[in-house]
Amino acid sequence: MSDPTTATRIDFIAPLTGVLVPIEEVPDPVFAQKMMGEGFSIDPLAGQLVAPVAGEVVDVQQSGHAVTVRSEDGLDVLMHIGLDTVALQGQGFTPLVEQGQRVTVGQPLIDFELDFLATRAKSLLTQIVIANSDRVDSLSPKSGLVKAGQDVAAEVVLAGESTNDGAAGSTAAGVAAGAGAGVAAGAAAGAASAGGSDTAIAEVIIPNPTGMHARPAANLVNVAKDFESDIQLDKEDESGSAKSIVSILAMALAFGDKMTITATGPDAQQAVTALTEAINGGLGEDVGTLPSGTADTLATPAVEEPSQAEPVHVTDEPRSGDPNVLLGVTASPGLGIGRVVQMRQTEIQVQETGEDPGQERAKLDAAIQTSINELGALQQRLVNEGSEDKAEIFGAHQEILRDPELVNQAQTGIDQGKSAAFAWRESYTGFATQLEGLQNEVLAGRAADMRDVGQRVLETLTGQHREQAELAEGTILVAEDLTPSDTAQLDRSKVVGFATTQGGASSHVAIIARSMDIPAVAGIEARALDIAEGSRVVLDGTAGKLQVNLSDEEIAGIEARQQRMAERKAVEDAAKDEPAVTTDGHQVAVVANIGGADDAREAMQHGAEGVGLLRSEFVFMERPTAPTEQEQADVYAECSRALKPGQPLVLRTLDVGGDKPLSYLPIPKEENPFLGLRGVRVGLEQPEVLRTQLRAIFAAAGAGAELHVMFPMIATIADWRAAKAIFDEEKAASGITTKVSCGIMMEVPSVAVMAQQFAAEEGCDFFSVGTNDLTSYTLAMDRGHPKLAAQVDPCNPAVLTLIGQAAAALHAQGKWLGVCGGVASDPQAVPILVGLGVDELSASIPAIPSVKAKVREYSLEQCKELAAQAVTCSTPEEVRSLVPMDQD
Numbered sequence: 001m002s003d004p005t006t007a008t009r010i011d012f013i014a015p016l017t018g019v020l021v022p023i024e025e026v027p028d029p030v031f032a033q034k035m036m037g038e039g040f041s042i043d044p045l046a047g048q049l050v051a052p053v054a055g056e057v058v059d060v061q062q063s064g065h066a067v068t069v070r071s072e073d074g075l076d077v078l079m080h081i082g083l084d085t086v087a088l089q090g091q092g093f094t095p096l097v098e099q100g101q102r103v104t105v106g107q108p109l110i111d112f113e114l115d116f117l118a119t120r121a122k123s124l125l126t127q128i129v130i131a132n133s134d135r136v137d138s139l140s141p142k143s144g145l146v147k148a149g150q151d152v153a154a155e156v157v158l159a160g161e162s163t164n165d166g167a168a169g170s171t172a173a174g175v176a177a178g179a180g181a182g183v184a185a186g187a188a189a190g191a192a193s194a195g196g197s198d199t200a201i202a203e204v205i206i207p208n209p210t211g212m213h214a215r216p217a218a219n220l221v222n223v224a225k226d227f228e229s230d231i232q233l234d235k236e237d238e239s240g241s242a243k244s245i246v247s248i249l250a251m252a253l254a255f256g257d258k259m260t261i262t263a264t265g266p267d268a269q270q271a272v273t274a275l276t277e278a279i280n281g282g283l284g285e286d287v288g289t290l291p292s293g294t295a296d297t298l299a300t301p302a303v304e305e306p307s308q309a310e311p312v313h314v315t316d317e318p319r320s321g322d323p324n325v326l327l328g329v330t331a332s333p334g335l336g337i338g339r340v341v342q343m344r345q346t347e348i349q350v351q352e353t354g355e356d357p358g359q360e361r362a363k364l365d366a367a368i369q370t371s372i373n374e375l376g377a378l379q380q381r382l383v384n385e386g387s388e389d390k391a392e393i394f395g396a397h398q399e400i401l402r403d404p405e406l407v408n409q410a411q412t413g414i415d416q417g418k419s420a421a422f423a424w425r426e427s428y429t430g431f432a433t434q435l436e437g438l439q440n441e442v443l444a445g446r447a448a449d450m451r452d453v454g455q456r457v458l459e460t461l462t463g464q465h466r467e468q469a470e471l472a473e474g475t476i477l478v479a480e481d482l483t484p485s486d487t488a489q490l491d492r493s494k495v496v497g498f499a500t501t502q503g504g505a506s507s508h509v510a511i512i513a514r515s516m517d518i519p520a521v522a523g524i525e526a527r528a529l530d531i532a533e534g535s536r537v538v539l540d541g542t543a544g545k546l547q548v549n550l551s552d553e554e555i556a557g558i559e560a561r562q563q564r565m566a567e568r569k570a571v572e573d574a575a576k577d578e579p580a581v582t583t584d585g586h587q588v589a590v591v592a593n594i595g596g597a598d599d600a601r602e603a604m605q606h607g608a609e610g611v612g613l614l615r616s617e618f619v620f621m622e623r624p625t626a627p628t629e630q631e632q633a634d635v636y637a638e639c640s641r642a643l644k645p646g647q648p649l650v651l652r653t654l655d656v657g658g659d660k661p662l663s664y665l666p667i668p669k670e671e672n673p674f675l676g677l678r679g680v681r682v683g684l685e686q687p688e689v690l691r692t693q694l695r696a697i698f699a700a701a702g703a704g705a706e707l708h709v710m711f712p713m714i715a716t717i718a719d720w721r722a723a724k725a726i727f728d729e730e731k732a733a734s735g736i737t738t739k740v741s742c743g744i745m746m747e748v749p750s751v752a753v754m755a756q757q758f759a760a761e762e763g764c765d766f767f768s769v770g771t772n773d774l775t776s777y778t779l780a781m782d783r784g785h786p787k788l789a790a791q792v793d794p795c796n797p798a799v800l801t802l803i804g805q806a807a808a809a810l811h812a813q814g815k816w817l818g819v820c821g822g823v824a825s826d827p828q829a830v831p832i833l834v835g836l837g838v839d840e841l842s843a844s845i846p847a848i849p850s851v852k853a854k855v856r857e858y859s860l861e862q863c864k865e866l867a868a869q870a871v872t873c874s875t876p877e878e879v880r881s882l883v884p885m886d887q888d
Contacts, residue, residue: 008073013105014146014153015052015079016126018044022141023127028083030284031127036078036218039129040141040154047114049079050149051103052128058100061086061213062252064093067109068131073158076131081112082121086213087405089412092116106149120404122670128153131244135159200268202261204279209430212253216283220248223278229265231275242275285671326525326546328499329793331510333542333827334519335562336497337555338474340535343482348455348464354419361411364420367460368407371453372398382488393484393512395621397453406431421461428454452483471495476539478528487512497539499524499546517846521546542827543885572849576607580841580855582834582863589840590852591648593820597635600642603845607852610647610705612768612842613820614639616693617655625664626689632696640703649705650768650818650842652745653693655679655712665689674782679713679747680723690723691730698734707740710768715748717757724763741765745820747773752802755809764815767806768842771821775799793876794823800836800879801871807837818842828883830854835867 021041026032031041053071060067065085068078081093094111097103118124130136141154208216224231224242231242235257240247242261253259259279263271354360375394382391400406406427413423432450459465471491477498487509490498497519503509513520519541528546531537538547538558550558580590591612592603600611619627619635627635640649657667657678665686670676683690694709701707711723727742743766744751744758751758751767752774758764771794775781778799781788794800807817818840823829825847833841834855843851858866870879 008158010053010071010073010075010156010158011152012052012077012128012154012156013050014042014148014151015050015109015128016042016044016048017046017146017148018042018126019145020141020143020153021125023129026083026125026127027123030218031080031129034133035222036127037129037131037133038136038139039078039127040139041125041127042146042153043125044081044114046148047112048108048148049081049110049112049126051105051107051109052079052153053077054102054104056100056102057097057109060095060097060099062254063088063090063213064095064110065090065112066213067095067097069103069109074132075135075156075158078127078129078131079109080127080129081110082117082124082126084122085117086211087209088117088120088408091408091411092120120408130156198266198268199262199264200272201263202272202276204259204261204276206253206255206257206259207280207282208285209255211255211257212248212251216285217248219283220275220278223274224271227263227265227267227271227274229263229268229271231261231263231271234260234262324547324549326499326528326548328521328524328544328546330541330544330826331500331503331520331522332513332516332518334497334517335542335558335565336476336519336539337558337562338476338496338537338539339472340478340531340533340537341471341475342529342531342533343477343479343486348421348425348458348462350421350425350458350462351419352422353417354414354422357414357417360414360418360420360423363461364407364410364414364424364457367420367424367457368401370460371456372401374456375401375453378485378488393449394488397449397484400449400453401457421458424454424461425458428457449484452485455483456485476537478524478531480529482509484509484512487516490516490518492516492518497521497541499528499539501526501528514844514846569850572853576849576852578607578852579609580852582855582858582860584859584861586834586860588834588838588855589648589818590848590855591650591818591840591842592845592848593842594639594845597638597642599845600639603848604642604644606845606848608845608848610643611639611649612818612824612840614649614651615655616651616653620654620656620665623664626692629692629696629699632693633699636697636700636707637703640700640705640707643705645704647705648708648840650708650710650743650820651697652710652712653680653683653690657682674776679745680711680719681713683711683726684719684722687726690726694727694730695734698731698736698740701736701738701740707738708743708766709740710743710745710766712745712770713747713773714744714758715750717754717761720744720758720761720764724761728763743767745770746806747777749774749778749802752806755806756812759806759809759813759815766816766818767810768818768820768840769803769806769838771799771803771819771823774802774821778802794821795826795829795832795870795876795879797871797873797876797879800832800867803833803838804836804867804871807839811837816840825851827851827854828880828885831858831863831883832866832870832879834858834860835863835865835870 019042021043023034023039023041024032026041030036031039049067051069053069053075055069055071058068058070058076063086065082065088066078066080068076070076092113096108096110103109114124130139135158137157137159139154139156142152146153206212212220221243233240233242233248233251235251235253238251240251242248261272261275263269265271375398379391379394379398382394409430410420410423410427413426414420418426428450432454471494473494475495477495479498479500481500481502482498495518498513499521500509501524503522510520510522519539521539521541521544524546531548535548536550536555538550538555540547580588582588589609590607591610592599592606592608593613593615594600594603594611595615595618603611619632636651643649655678656665657673657676665682667677667682677685697707697709709727711720714720714723724742731740742763744764746752746767747770758767775792775794775796779792779796781792803819810817816839817837819833819838820842824833824841825843827850830841830851831854841851866882869882873879
């Protein structure tokens with residue numbers, strides 16, 4: 001460390017008026033882990049950034065959100081306004097200086113619209129970082145409120161040996177010169193000093209949607225610094241050092257730019273390989289397809305249909321080994337016999353160039369608002385029909401259309417002379433393509449929703465609405481995918497089933513199909529798209545298959561099976577109020593998953609013995625403000641009164657985040673929201689929301705049902721203890737004497753792995769397994785991902801093993817385990833779950849009679865034998881083969 005009596009000290013004057021925040025607390029690892037350098041952060045209270053030091057402006061980012069000033073002592077001071085603000089494409093920012101300009105302390109650099117950014121940025125925290133921190137001995141930030149241009153924000157002590165070392169800043173100085181001559185000279189010097197070292201070269205294309213801004217640039221520098229070789233980046237007439245973040249930022253590398261990497265030194269080839277892989281991988285950002293056209297902009301070739309008199313011919317090798325049987329996964333059970341209608345997307349023609357940008361923006365705004373109104377009407381219709389689950393999907397679609405990034409990107413295109421339709425299509429298809437291309441991002445499955453709402457707006461803009469084919473009775477639809485909008489509006493009297501080559505058992509489309517009782521198969525073999533229009537087929541949603549080329553005799557046999565299924569359903573319905581008891585006397589509680597009081601009343605009509613999952617978020621959805629405590633209490637009490645006195649009502653606390661946002665409960669935009677703030681984490685982050693809900697629950701405790709509260713997304717003992725402490729405080733304050741138990745919704749594998757520790761926690765009365773999320777997190781697959789959804793099967797032996805472990809741990813403590821995920825309604829899974837020790841099955845309302853009937857078919861010993869075999873299987877298919885499908 002430098003001698004403090006001789007080292008140079010510099011006071012950094014506050015560049016913003018606001019509150020100083022330690023950079024380690026910034027919610028971005030690139031800054032918090034000081035990958036960009038030493039620094040500090042300010043939470044701004046005013047919208048002007050000024051120079052903290054005197055010096056030269058060496059870079060102003062094209063989007064206006066960041067600027068770098070080189071001090072007279074050679075420090076490169078990068079100032080980055082907000083987090084993820086590069087995505088705003090310059091909106092809200094007005095740069096007041098340009099590259100090469102000299103500035104004095106306190107001179108304004110950038111004006112920015114504080115209120116505008118507050119509603120669009122992940123965070124307003126503004127980072128002040130010394131990019132060449134190797135020249136700094138120490139940086140000591142102050143604390144508290146500072147005023148721009150007046151107060152000292154930090155004290156910097158320079159490293160004595162480099163205070164006047166011109167070489168240290170040569171690369172950045174070359175960038176500031178504009179033509180890159182200094183950089184080229186630096187590169188030449190590096191090559192000369194290497195003395196005969198190897199040289200390696202590679203070309204890459206920048207895949208980052210918002211270009212090489214601060215975060216990916218910092219990650220690139222960290223990769224480059226691992227190598228001894230000199231590494232230069234070149235784009236046309238601009239160059240920079242891969243080891244200098246200022247150099248990289250000054251190159252203004254945009255999405256799709258071609259760049260050359262040149263390394264000279266002893267590890268040149270390794271360096272080029274590592275940088276190429278890192279850039280192609282996105283440098284910490286999710287990246288999708290590069291701009292070379294998308295599925296929505298390319299024409300779809302016509303499929304020649306064979307004569308109706310000829311047998312159906314389908315291409316590709318059949319997975320089943322039988323060319324007449326096409327396999328997929330069950331999306332919605334049931335059996336449909338009918339004739340094929342192929343649903344093919346038609347390309348909407350748009351004009352690229354636009355008229356006056358103001359008029360084009362007005363067109364886009366009007367089309368978006370019209371679409372939001374249409375979605376709102378569809379949502380309300382579904383609510384009126386008692387389909388709250390389906391309604392929530394279209395509430396989420398409205399939120400997509402309000403997404404500022406989606407709209408801003410389209411408006412940027414309009415400002416560049418594009419038509420509203422062209423700019424909108426480029427925006428939503430670009431986002432959808434990125435989602436579809438993600439490998440480790442659980443949001444990938446939302447691409448279908450993005451295309452659905454995007455297409456809706458595009459039709460409104462162009463007037464080219466999709467023709468609604470006149471469907472005959474007995475129609476079976478075949479498509480690459482159906483949108484949630486398409487599915488919700490199917491005429492159940494005409495459509496007897498559908499099959500899609502994309503999607504999975506837990507997609508929005510599958511959820512809607514089950515609620516409408518339409519047989520459906522997802523992930524069907526692609527050769528299904530070659531089946532001729534009008535071909536007679538049988539769609540078996542329960543078995544997940546589609547059969548073609550059936551003889552009249554075979555069809556007659558299947559129709560007879562349908563009749564037997566109807567008769568069996570009648571028998572099951574007649575016994576719906578009887579308990580679910582195995583042949584040797586073991587009783588299993590069969591309860592319902594509901595979304596409101598109407599569902600609770602319907603569940604009673606189907607023989608439910610209570611409610612195993614009340615999705616409380618329905619109270620919070622589609623409102624401009626949060627429900628009051630009294631409003632919540634009234635709803636919970638109404639649900640309770642709909643049940644029989646003493647029946648269980650398991651109420652899940654607010655489960656938002658991920659793909660379920662609330663406009664009035666802002667959650668910072670996250671790169672991976674399914675692994676971020678969702679479920680109980682939101683309640684712990686904003687405890688008054690959780691406390692209000694708990695007070696409402698306790699106020700409803702005497703309404704009739706026996707209340708149980710469960711917290712979603714518990715992952716650690718600390719999560720549980722923090723949530724339970726709030727529960728205990730509010731219960732004590734309420735003064736109620738009615739018993740209200742408390743438990744965990746087991747969705748995260750860590751709870752199952754540590755089931756013994758969780759079960760031993762005081763006050764933890766039960767687990768209820770959310771198998772949809774548990775399966776996704778266990779397999780690291782999004783259940784809505786078009787390429788992975790078919791593999792997300794809760795009958796995977798890994799998931800069943802976790803459930804069995806949890807049941808054993810709870811039973812050892814005298815506590816109970818329920819399953820409230822979709823697998824509780826799966827007839828093949830029911831006996832296995834019972835054998836694993838599941839005490840309660842919380843099923844979809846229509847499935848309750850059949851779940852009860854399935855329990856009655858087996859003895860407990862048979863169930864235990866099946867469970868013991870299931871956890872030793874290797875695949876879900878092997879597990880399912882243990883429980884034959886009902887053949888009637």
